[in-house]
Amino acid sequence: xxxxxxxxxxxxxxxxxxxxxxxxxxxxxxxxxxxxxxxxxxxxxxxxxxxxxxxxxxxxxxxxxxxxxxxxxxxxxxxxxxxxxxxxxxxxxxxxxxxxxxxxxxxxxxxxxxxxxxxxxxxxxxxxxxxxxxxxxxxxxxxxxx
Numbered sequence: 001x002x003x004x005x006x007x008x009x010x011x012x013x014x015x016x017x018x019x020x021x022x023x024x025x026x027x028x029x030x031x032x033x034x035x036x037x038x039x040x041x042x043x044x045x046x047x048x049x050x051x052x053x054x055x056x057x058x059x060x061x062x063x064x065x066x067x068x069x070x071x072x073x074x075x076x077x078x079x080x081x082x083x084x085x086x087x088x089x090x091x092x093x094x095x096x097x098x099x100x101x102x103x104x105x106x107x108x109x110x111x112x113x114x115x116x117x118x119x120x121x122x123x124x125x126x127x128x129x130x131x132x133x134x135x136x137x138x139x140x141x142x143x144x145x146x
Contacts, residue, residue, distance in 0.1 A: 005109040006090040007057060010079070017088075024090050025075030040071040042127040047080070048103060048116040054080075057087045067113060069106075069127070071134065078106060078113060089113075093138040104128060 006024060008017045034040045047065040050058060057080050058065045070077040075092040095108040103117035115121055 005053075005111060008088045008090065009085065010088045011085045021072075021077065021088070021090055025077065025092055026073035028070075028072065037071070037130065039127070042069040042124045043120055044068050044081075045120055045124060046116040046118060047113055049112075049114040051111040051113075053111055054113065057082055059083065067115070069131070071131065074138070076106075076131065080113075093135055094142075096135060098128070098132065098135070100128075 006020065008014075008020070010017055029037065029040050044066045045068065047058065047067050050065075059082055063083075065080065065082070067078055067080045070079065075090065076096065078089040078091065080087045080089065089108075089111075091106070091108040097107040099105040099107065103115045103121055105112050105114040
């Protein structure tokens with residue numbers, strides 16, 4: 001079990017990165033599963049703010065920073081675009097915390113990414129609803145209260 005933050009450079013295909021991601025959050029949903037779920041990826045969203053330890057993965061000039069999310073069986077992937085580079089933040093569901101304040105924030109492992117409340121964020125409302133439902137279902141399997 002990994003208790004530290006996993007942020008990978010996924011600009012190029014790397015089998016060791018794929019294996020690490022699959023170990024942490026599960027293999028990607030099959031085409032049929034994704035179809036039944038009506039998609040497992042979000043549309044591209046603008047990053048409004050991020051924790052200071054994310055600065056190396058974001059554009060330093062006034063360019064907008066973009067990210068999209070991908071659902072996995074045991075967590076999510078936050079895919080951040082920095083110019084021609086791609087970085088993936090791997091978050092297991094047991095680390096994931098979501099806040100909805102003037103947009104949405106994803107918090108995990110002492111870090112966060114806040115997405116701007118704009119048209120593309122509103123288009124992702126159904127995706128965030130799906131993410132919340134999956135997170136609640138995941139957490140409920142560990143509910144030990146009787």
